[in-house]
Amino acid sequence: MEVIIGSKNPTKRKAVEEVFLTDIVTGYDVPSKVSAQPLSDSETREGAMNRAMQCIETTAGKIGIGLEGGVMQVDDQLYLCNWGALVTREKEVFTASGARILLPDEFNDQLQGGAELGDIMDTYAKRKDVRKNEGAIGIFTNDHISRKEMFVHVVRLLHGQWEYAMKNSSGS
């Protein structure tokens, strides 16, 4: 079975490989069709669904997966959020979200002004390509949870829901 992940970011591809262990996993850069830095749960989820749908519409893969990072507001504070979507050839859609952690208040103005969290993190942590490595979640959890590990959880939630639906539609 071929699983298409709508990103070439290694944290996303490796997370899908870890869950779909026995399948072929291919990464394609597809547009999220939302802002480069989504600013709500709704926009982040939409980005994940758009990516997954395009994976199915533009390839022969059996399953398309979209993973999208964003931020969302609770009261006046911004949290890192992540969403995933799995779309089947029959266009059945499954969604799930990942762990969220509070971002420093000092990021608010830059994020609201359109800056990308990935770039803000590189400057803040004095590292390169945080988004492709430990991620903001890795930095702020003292490396206990990496971006890949957080995505593994999201992909497991997607995989499990898809499996449950298949089991229950097979009539057994």
Ligand SMILES: O=P(O)(O)OP(=O)(O)OP(=O)(O)OC[C@H]1O[C@@H](n2cnc3c(O)ncnc32)[C@H](O)[C@@H]1O
């Ligand atoms: O190539 P793609 O798949 O687009 O990978 P990306 O790293 O840009 O990831 P997203 O588009 O899903 O994330 C939207 C923005 O949020 C940033 N972001 C989200 N989660 C992050 C994290 O844990 N660490 C650093 N940046 C993060 C990311 O770098 C982007 O600027």
Ligand SMILES: [Mg+2]
């Ligand atoms: Mg991006």
